[in-house]
Amino acid sequence: MGSIEKRHLIECNKLSGEFYFNSILQEAYTCGLLDESDLENIQLQCIRLLAHKSEQYNMGKSSSIRVEVAESIMKSNLYTIGLYLKSLPNPDIAADELKIKNADVFEMYERGRKILHTKFQTAKHLYHLVQKSKLDTINHSYNATLSENGIGIFFKAYNLDYGAYDCPASIDYQLCNPVDDLGGVEFIQKYLEQLYLENEFCKNFDAEHIHYLLYGYDKGYKDLLINIFEQVLTASLVCALADRNIRQLSIMQEDLRSLNEKLMKTEHHILMLNIHQKIEDIYEVLNITSSSLQKYIERSLLRIKSNIKNALELNTLDKVFIIPVNSNLEPKIQFESGVKMYDKAYRELVDELLACRYSFDKLKLIKQKVKSFDDLEDLLLDVLLEEKEFISLFDTLGDTEIAAMIKRHPFESDIQAVDLSEAEQTVQLHLKNYVRQLPGYRQQLILNIANHLVWD
Structure with missing residues (x-):
């Protein structure tokens, strides 16, 4: 007769991967595996552990710390204990570890701390593997995420003792299968594991x-x-x-x-x-x-x-x-910006425009003194024009200049990977509104030019 697998009281799908310790306490209490005296004992031990870690944080000088620091250390402690409990064969065994007769929060923390260190080293190794298998692409979010200022920040800023739950890294690149319900080093390790697999598949292609x-x-x-x-x-x-x-x-x-x-x-x-x-x-x-x-x-x-x-x-x-x-193989349209003004002359023009009271005078100054596309673009960002002034200025530009402006300030893509400044958002918004009020045939002509435009 085949063996019958024992049914566990705590269902794994009800446990949080990110807040494992808290969730297992709740589920174990709900299932009757822990009672109120067990919870009270665990709570008291967690407070003692917090006091001990706070003293270490202050290097023995004082146990007095700010409330937000104490909360951070407590979250770190619980995350680390959760790593140990998660390493046990099943949640019921983990719940049994938390009963009064077995509960030793300090020992569970130390065991979790060893697991945490191992995971950190594993994540660091994975990071090196991912960098070695890095794809040759121009995609900004991919390159930025794999850089030293992306995921690389994690290995410099991660605090295993007082911020184990935290994930100090800049990660914009979206995986095909997003990593969720994990925090700290567990999130980074899982993210890198999946990114490595994605890279390995893509490396089969030129x-x-x-x-x-x-x-x-x-x-x-x-x-x-x-x-x-x-x-x-x-x-x-x-x-x-x-x-x-x-x-x-x-x-x-x-x-x-x-x-x-x-x-x-x-x-x-x-x-x-x-x-x-x-x-x-x-x-x-x-x-x-x-x-x-x-x-x-x-x-x-x-x-x-x-x-x-x-x-x-x-x-x-x-x-x-x-x-x-x-x-x-696509046809290219060469675009020359023209020679930029000297810095002193440019600053004088900006000051003059900011002092102008009337739109007519502003546009007249720009038409007289601005001879390069780069200077024009800089002025749009540095001088706060009204929308009607933007429209009047755009009306003086040819289709190629409008296309070049779209190339520099695109508005057709659904998602932009780089955050825009307030001035850039304003230019993009007014440019989009201007183009969309043009006749359809001219809109298409300008967008076609933009698609084939390259800077000399």
């Missing part, structure tokens, strides 16, 4: 092909909060479905039309089976044998399959199945 794919997705992908792995995985799947070379990540317009007709006629469950078969083909072509990477890809498929399903229902498959664009 950087040039990935660039063409992302450029086809959005010419301004450099500034988008876009996940590269998801786009590459989707493109490789599309190539497999269209019987194209998977490593090229490229389909043609006729492939898109053919796939759209074919998939529209395919029953949903048949399509899902076909997708899984094509993923197996991708494993074989790319020689992907890592079980960790395969599991991550299969987990990512949930999102991709949902995108395909919605696209078929809305007849927007071209938004999911991207046709790459070779940016090198």
Whole structure:
């Protein structure tokens, strides 16, 4: 007779990964594994541990610290104890550790502190692996996140003793499968594990092909909060479905039309089976044998399959199945800004404009003295013009100058990775309002110019 797995009283899905200690106390009490005397004992021990850590924080000089510091140390202590409890075979055993007969909060903290140190070293190793496998891309959020001023900050600023729950890092890059319900070093470790897997998959493709794919997705992908792995995985799947070379990540317009007709006629469950078969083909072509990477890809498929399903229902498959664009083959329009003014002359002009009472005088001064595009752009940021003054000024510009302004202050992308200053937001808003009130044919002409504009 086969063994019957013991059913645990505490359900794991009810526990918080980020606040494990607090949640296990609550669930253990609810299930009757802990009583009020157990909770009172644990609370008293946690207060003693706080007093001990506060004395260490003050290097023995005093146990008096600010309330916010005490709260931070307590959160750090509970996070560290939670790491130890989380390491036990199951939550019921962890609850038993918290009963009066077994509870030794100081010892649990020390065990958790060892686990914390190990995880920190593991995360540091993963960071080096991710940097070694870093993709060659122009995407700002990806590069900034992997830099020393992104995740790198964590390994300089993380305080294992008094801020273990904290995550001092600048992370903008979005994973295909976001990391949630984790804090501190656990979050960083999981994030880096998944980013490493994403990198490992993408390294199977030439950087040039990935660039063409992302450029086809959005010419301004450099500034988008876009996940590269998801786009590459989707493109490789599309190539497999269209019987194209998977490593090229490229389909043609006729492939898109053919796939759209074919998939529209395919029953949903048949399509899902076909997708899984094509993923197996991708494993074989790319020689992907890592079980960790395969599991991550299969987990990512949930999102991709949902995108395909919605696209078929809305007849927007071209938004999911991207046709790459070779940016090198697109026609270019050379734009010359002109010679900038000397700093002294520029400052004098700014002061003169700020002193002007009438819009007519401001515009007359700008027209007379500003001879370069860069000076004009600087003035828009440095001199607070009214919206009607912006419009009057834009009316004096040609289509190429307006296109250059759009290139510098884009407003068509849904998400910008870099925060804008108040002055930049104002210019962007007035520029957008101006362009959108133009006749449709002129709007399209200006946007086409902007797409092909390059600075000399």
